[in-house]
Structure formats: C-alpha cells, structure tokens
Amino acid sequence: MDMNRVKQIISSPADVSVYYNGVPVWIDDYNEKAGTAKVHMRDGLLQETREVPVEELEEENA
Secondary structure, rough: OOOOHHHHHHOEEEOOOOOEOOOEEEEEEEEEEEEEEEEEOOOOOOOEEEEHHHEEEEEEOO
C-alpha cells in the first residue's frame, strides 16, 4: 500500500478491509515522514497499537 491510499482510507466513511501480515487491522493514524501507519487489530481482543511500514499493509481486493 502507499501513503496516499492510507490517507484515503482514514478519511473515508467506508469500512475498508486492511491487513498487516494477514491479520485484519484498523489504521488509526500515519506518519508520512517516516512512511509508517499506526494500527491496531480489528478483532478487539488486543488493543495493542503498532507502528508499521505502510508498504507492508495490504487492502482486501473486492
């Protein structure tokens, strides 16, 4: 994924399926300078937030 798509997803009212290492995540924020995004797991079991490289995020293809 690229930074422009991350920005679109954050500003979109749609529920976009995004994955990090095959695990569904919510994108909470991004750091354009560092090329990272702050994410947490969608399953709700772990509220742990991680900062991950944007290029490692994948969008589910509809």
